[in-house]
Amino acid sequence: MTLAYRLLLWLYPYDHQVCFGExxxxxxxxxxxxxxxxxxxxxxxxxxxxxGGLIVGLxxxxxVKIAGRGYVHDQRLIRTAALAPRPHEVQxxxxxxxxxxxxxxxxxxxxxxxxxxxxxxxxxxxxEDLRLLRERYNITESGDVV
Amino acid sequence: xxxxxxxxxxxxxxxxxxAAQPRHGYALIKDIETLSNNRVxxxxxxxxxxxxxxxxxxxxxxxxxxxxxxxxxxxxxxxEGRRQLQxxxxxxKQLTRVGIARxxxxxx
Numbered sequence: 001m002t003l004a005y006r007l008l009l010w011l012y013p014y015d016h017q018v019c020f021g022e023x024x025x026x027x028x029x030x031x032x033x034x035x036x037x038x039x040x041x042x043x044x045x046x047x048x049x050x051x052g053g054l055i056v057g058l059x060x061x062x063x064v065k066i067a068g069r070g071y072v073h074d075q076r077l078i079r080t081a082a083l084a085p086r087p088h089e090v091q092x093x094x095x096x097x098x099x100x101x102x103x104x105x106x107x108x109x110x111x112x113x114x115x116x117x118x119x120x121x122x123x124x125x126x127x128e129d130l131r132l133l134r135e136r137y138n139i140t141e142s143g144d145v146v
Numbered sequence: 147x148x149x150x151x152x153x154x155x156x157x158x159x160x161x162x163x164x165a166a167q168p169r170h171g172y173a174l175i176k177d178i179e180t181l182s183n184n185r186v187x188x189x190x191x192x193x194x195x196x197x198x199x200x201x202x203x204x205x206x207x208x209x210x211x212x213x214x215x216x217x218x219x220x221x222x223x224x225x226e227g228r229r230q231l232q233x234x235x236x237x238x239k240q241l242t243r244v245g246i247a248r249x250x251x252x253x254x
Contacts, residue, residue: 053189
């Protein structure tokens with residue numbers, strides 16, 4: 001269940017993932033644990049509500065982002081630690097990843113599956129590049145310099 | 147949030163919950179359940195969508211606590227958030243007053 005949740009979370013705009021991803025997952029896990037103890041029906045109802053809410057939230061987050069009222073320009077939202085200066089190439093890699101992810105989602109939503117496959121390959125490559133750069137500069141996934 | 151427009155129920159409940167004390171995400175969900183007599187249970191998607199908007203409008207702020215882990219950040223009301231909550235509660239009070247008066251008029 002956590003994996004499915006994480007997958008849906010991964011579809012949120014990158015900035016939302018950075019700002020709230022860990023927190024959302026942690027809250028979900030706590031709530032899931034609580035509802036599991038209340039019986040099967042309560043747990044199922046909880047899961048339906050959670051995934052439904054997550055999908056609605058996903059659509060809203062992308063609408064906000066596409067409408068230009070996004071998170072990137074709003075540094076107040078990003079955790080203080082994530083504001084630490086990062087090497088230029090890390091920032092570039094991050095932007096490349098976001099651009100490919102946006103392209104992928106746009107292609108999927110317009111049923112352009114050949115294009116989507118190209119974006120998916122590029123997105124994977126960009127993610128790997130970013131991972132290697134983070135390793136080189138000792139930066140965690142959330143942007144902290146270790 | 148557009149100034150002057152009524153707040154949505156999740157936003158109103160979040161502001162009410164934070165009016166008493168700063169809270170983490172899970173504590174907010176639990177408190178909102180209590181506030182609404184178990185009628186409203188916010189999903190994480192709804193909660194964090196609303197928190198994001200409130201942060202953008204500077205009605206709430208993240209509250210850094212040294213003893214908490216990164217995935218348990220607390221939120222608290224800003225003076226602007228408190229003012230907006232007061233305005234909304236005033237609006238609801240006024241609406242309730244008018245509604246009750248109309249009911250009484252009909253009964254009389």
